[in-house]
Every structure is written in structure tokens, then in C-alpha cells.
Amino acid sequence: KRNxxxxxxxxxxxxxxxxxxxxxxxxxxxDTKVCITAQHxxxxxxxxxxFEIEPDYDLNLxxxxxxxxxxxxxxxxxxxxxxxxxxxxxxxxxxxxxxxxATSIAAFxxxxxxxxxxxxxxxxxxxxxxxxxxxxxxxxxxxxxxFAPTQTSxxxxxxxxxxxxxxxxxxxxxxxxxxxxxxxxxxxxxDHPEISxxxxxxxxxxKLVLVxxxxxxxxxxxxxxxxxxxxxxxxxxxxxxxxYPVHLNxxxxxxxxxxxxxxxNIELISPLSYPSFVWLMNKSHIIITDSGGxxxxxxxxxxxxxxxxxxxERPEAVDAGTVLLVGTNKDLIVSKASKLLEDxxxxxxxxxxxxxxxxxMASKKxxxxxxxxx
Ligand code: UDP
Numbered sequence: 001k002r003n004x005x006x007x008x009x010x011x012x013x014x015x016x017x018x019x020x021x022x023x024x025x026x027x028x029x030x031d032t033k034v035c036i037t038a039q040h041x042x043x044x045x046x047x048x049x050x051f052e053i054e055p056d057y058d059l060n061l062x063x064x065x066x067x068x069x070x071x072x073x074x075x076x077x078x079x080x081x082x083x084x085x086x087x088x089x090x091x092x093x094x095x096x097x098x099x100x101x102a103t104s105i106a107a108f109x110x111x112x113x114x115x116x117x118x119x120x121x122x123x124x125x126x127x128x129x130x131x132x133x134x135x136x137x138x139x140x141x142x143x144x145x146x147f148a149p150t151q152t153s154x155x156x157x158x159x160x161x162x163x164x165x166x167x168x169x170x171x172x173x174x175x176x177x178x179x180x181x182x183x184x185x186x187x188x189x190x191d192h193p194e195i196s197x198x199x200x201x202x203x204x205x206x207k208l209v210l211v212x213x214x215x216x217x218x219x220x221x222x223x224x225x226x227x228x229x230x231x232x233x234x235x236x237x238x239x240x241x242x243x244y245p246v247h248l249n250x251x252x253x254x255x256x257x258x259x260x261x262x263x264x265n266i267e268l269i270s271p272l273s274y275p276s277f278v279w280l281m282n283k284s285h286i287i288i289t290d291s292g293g294x295x296x297x298x299x300x301x302x303x304x305x306x307x308x309x310x311x312x313e314r315p316e317a318v319d320a321g322t323v324l325l326v327g328t329n330k331d332l333i334v335s336k337a338s339k340l341l342e343d344x345x346x347x348x349x350x351x352x353x354x355x356x357x358x359x360x361m362a363s364k365k366x367x368x369x370x371x372x373x374x
Contacts, residue, residue, distance in 0.1 A: 001370065003032040004088035004112070006079070008039030008061075008099030011293045013047040014274055015118060016094050018176035020053050022363040029371065035082050037061050037075050037099045046273040051180070057082045068098055068131060075102035076109075083110040090115050090370060093139060094173075101135040104142040114139075117173060117366065119146035120153030121313040130216055133313075145373075147366050149296075149357055150316045170365040171358020174296045178278065179360040182301075185275045186282070194276035198243075201267050206241040207285035207341065209233070213308060214247035215290040222328040223252060226308055227259035229333035230288075234265050236334070237341055242266045243280065286340050286347075288333070295323045299355040304347065306336055316356035321349075 003023055007016045013036075023032040035057035038044055048055065059078045061071065075098065083091075083106060091107035093100040094117045107114045116139050123133050140146065146162060148154040149172035157167050184190060202208065213226060234242055246256050246268050260266050272280065278297075281287065287298050290308040298305045299322035307318075310327045317323040326332045340347050 001030050001090065001373075002086060002088045003030055003090050003092065003370070004035055004082070004086055004107075005032065005092045006035045006037065006099065006103045007094055008037035008044070008075075009097050010040055010043040010047055010274070011291075012094045012097060012099065013044050013051075013053075014177050014293065015173045016092070017047065017051040017053060018173050018180060018363040019092065019117065019366060021051065021180070022176075022367045026367060026371075030367075033057065033086055033088070035059065035079070037078070037103070039066075039071065039075075039097060039099050043271065050273065050275050051177075056086075071098050072102045075099060076106045079103055079106035080110075083107065083112065088112050090145075092117055093143075094118055096121070096132040096136040096139070098131065098135065101131075101138045104139040108142045113144040114142050115145045115147065115366075115370075116140065116143040117147045118149055118153075119143065120148040120155075120157040120167070122153075122156045123311050123313045125311070128217075136313075145369070147362070147369075149362070152316050168365065168369050170362040170369075171360070172296050173362040173366075174293055175300055175355065175358045175360045176363045178297050178300055181275060181278045182282065185279045190275075192273070192276055192279075194272055195279050197269075198272075198276065198280055201269075202243070202283065203241050206239055206265070207237075208280075208283055209240050209242045209337070210280055210284040210287045210289075211242060211244040212247070212287075212289045212291050212294060214249060214252060215309065216251075218290055218308065218328055219249075219251040222308070223255045224259070225328045225330045226333065227255050229330040229337075230260060230266065231263065232330070232334050233337055234260075234263050236338070238265065240265060240285075240341065243269065243284075245269050245271045245277065245280075247271060286337065288337065296355075296357040298322070299353060299357070300360075302351040304340055304350040306333065306340075308333065320353055320356040322353045322355060 033056040036055045037059045041062045091112045092115045093103045104114050146167045147170045288306045305323040306326045
């Protein structure tokens with residue numbers, strides 16, 4: 001069977017890497033090739049080198065001031081060439097990016113079977129000005145096999161009348177990636193300049209509060225409020241150290257550096273490569289983020305997460321109690337973080353909870369399922 005695995009951004013690369021590695025182990029049965037659209041360039045390349053993945057096709061589509069019209073058209077047209085060259089039986093896409101949606105359409109045109117990894121997440125807000133929900137839904141319509149991370153995501157797909165046989169609950173491959181990474185990163189021999197830099201700036205006598213934020217829905221007032229909340233926390237608690245790898249988007253950089261640039265117990269640093277970020281998550285006391293992937297990863301490391309969003313397509317974590325949804329409301333961020341910093345019992349309870357996103361076997365389950373296909 002011929003497999004083509006396609007991705008374009010950092011989170012997709014992290015979550016598809018374990019599947020690439022798993023198919024590589026079975027190269028006698030499967031001919032597997034990797035195609036990157038490079039919708040994001042640098043952040044993607046770091047992940048590829050960490051997981052030692054060499055793409056067979058690199059469409060290299062990132063352009064300055066890229067817009068969704070041009071990107072979508074470029075992906076579909078460039079994939080035509082790849083699909084005609086390799087003629088895959090199965091094309092794998094991940095999640096909800098423009099790469100995911102456009103690739104699934106191209107694969108549909110070519111007659112390959114479309115496999116959607118991390119299928120069935122829904123915010124139920126297709127009219128949002130941000131394309132993720134539409135990307136997920138379109139990919140869901142086009143897909144032949146849906147690899148749903150949780151039972152909830154399977155139920156979302158069933159409600160859309162997807163045939164039950166087309167859906168397999170696997171857990172999220174992000175946990176597979178985390179398992180592959182933690183041991184590698186914690187090994188004595190693992191040497192990375194970013195980790196040396198982090199070791200120098202971290203104050204071991206302080207509790208580490210790790211922050212990330214990038215979501216477009218928080219640009220503007222959202223980030224201003226987030227920054228004010230972090231500023232208040234930093235003055236309220238002299239025994240914490242806030243470390244914030246700041247996303248490169250100027251809409252994030254501007255408010256963050258303006259409001260938080262000069263505070264002694266706040267370290268603003270450049271975005272980290274995936275292994276260094278995993279290392280830092282492992283060292284943290286609590287994590288405050290608007291990232292989807294981080295809220296799936298952190299519970300496996302026993303780290304409580306505050307999520308700075310009003311809605312989430314990941315209700316399982318909220319239901320399981322491994323994350324707390326706090327929006328971008330300054331008072332709520334401060335009060336929930338304070339509770340975790342002051343109330344040891346509440347903190348300990350959260351660190352013991354079971355991760356609803358699986359056990360790190362998702363890519364094995366996907367390969368097994370494909371093996372059984374006629
Ligand atoms: N991540 C990273 N470096 C950072 C921040 C995050 O490698 O400085 C990783 C993180 O471990 C997670 C993924 O990037 O696996 C999440 O990406 P992001 O927050 O950009 O996207 P989302 O998950 O919200 O789609």
C-alpha cells in the first residue's frame with residue numbers, strides 16, 4: 001500500500017511525526033512518502049530535524065504576506081503533480097489548517113482515499129472569521145477514514161452522519177510525539193543550545209509559570225488583557241518566574257513586549273524548538289496558554305493548564321478537569337492562577353488527573369487499521 005503523509009505547519013508536523021515513524025518501521029508492507037507544503041517554514045523544519053524526517057516532496061509554499069486564496073490554490077495545484085507522480089492509495093492529513101483542507105480536496109480529485117488524523121473536533125461555529133472550523137468540516141466531508149482522538153470527536157462525526165465503520169477512536173498522536181520526545185530530551189547526552197540558555201535563565205528557587213499565546217481570536221484586546229493579568233501575577237507572587245516564548249506574529253509581539261518587557265520575574269524569549277519546549281513544559285509548575293496542542297500534552301506531564309480562550313474544540317480536557325477555561329478575562333486569569341499557586345490540594349488534584357487524549361498508542365492503532373483495509 002502506498003501512503004502519502006502531508007503537512008504544513010509546526011503542530012501538524014509534531015502530530016504527524018509519530019505516524020511517519022510508525023509507517024517507517026513497517027516499510028516492508030507500506031511504501032510511505034512525506035510531502036510538506038511548508039505553509040510555515042522555519043518552525044516546521046526544526047520539528048523535522050528533531051524527529052529525523054526527510055520529506056520526499058517539499059512544496060515550499062510559504063510566501064511573504066501569504067493569503068488564504070493564493071495558498072489554497074497553490075496547495076491544490078502543486079499537490080496534483082505529487083499525486084500524479086506517486087499515485088498513493090491513502091493520503092493522510094491532520095487537523096484543521098489550510099494545508100489539511102486543500103490537500104484533502106486534491107486527494108479527493110485524484111481518487112486516493114483520504115485519512116483524517118485528529119478528526120471530529122468541532123467548535124460548532126463555522127461563521128467564525130477564522131478558518132479552522134470550516135477546514136475541519138470540509139476535510140471531514142471529503143475523508144474516507146476518520147481517526148478521531150476521543151469518543152466525543154467520534155460522536156461529533158456520527159451526528160454528521162459519517163458511517164460508523166469509517167471512524168476509529170485512536171487517542172491523539174500528540175501524546176505519541178510527547179513520549180518519543182521526553183526520553184530523548186531528558187537523556188544526559190542530549191545537548192541543545194536553547195536548553196543551555198534556559199538552564200541559565202531559570203531560577204530554581206521559583207515556581208515556573210510557562211506561557212504561550214498565538215491565536216488570532218485573541219489579537220487586540222485579548223492580548224492586552226492577558227498581558228495585564230500576567231503583570232499582576234508577577235507582582236502578586238515574588239516566588240514565581242514567568243517564562244514566555246513569544247510567538248513571532250507582530251500582533252502578539254507588540255503588546256507583549258510593551259507591557260511585559262521590563263519586569264524582573266518575567267522572561268520573554270523567542271519561540272522554542274519543540275524539544276526545548278517539551279523540556280520546559282516538564283520543568284513548569286503551571287502552564288497558561290491558548291494553544292490546542294499544549295492543552296493535550298500538559299496533562300501527560302502532570303501539569304495544570306489554564307486556557308485563555310472562551311470556547312474550545314477540546315471539551316474533553318475541560319470535562320476531565322485537566323484544563324481550566326479562563327478566557328482572556330484578566331480577573332479570571334489572576335484568580336484561577338492564584339488558586340493553583342496558593343492551594344496545594346487543588347494543585348495536587350489537578351496533577352493526578354488522567355489525560356483524556358490517550359496513551360501514546362494512536363499511531364500504532366492507525367497503522368494497524370490501514371493494514372486491515374482491503
Ligand atoms: N510548541 C513549541 N515551541 C513553542 C511553543 C509550542 O514547539 O515555543 C509546540 C507545543 O509543544 C505543541 C505545539 O507546538 O506541540 C503547539 O503549537 P501551537 O500552539 O502553535 O498550535 P496549536 O496547538 O494551537 O494548533
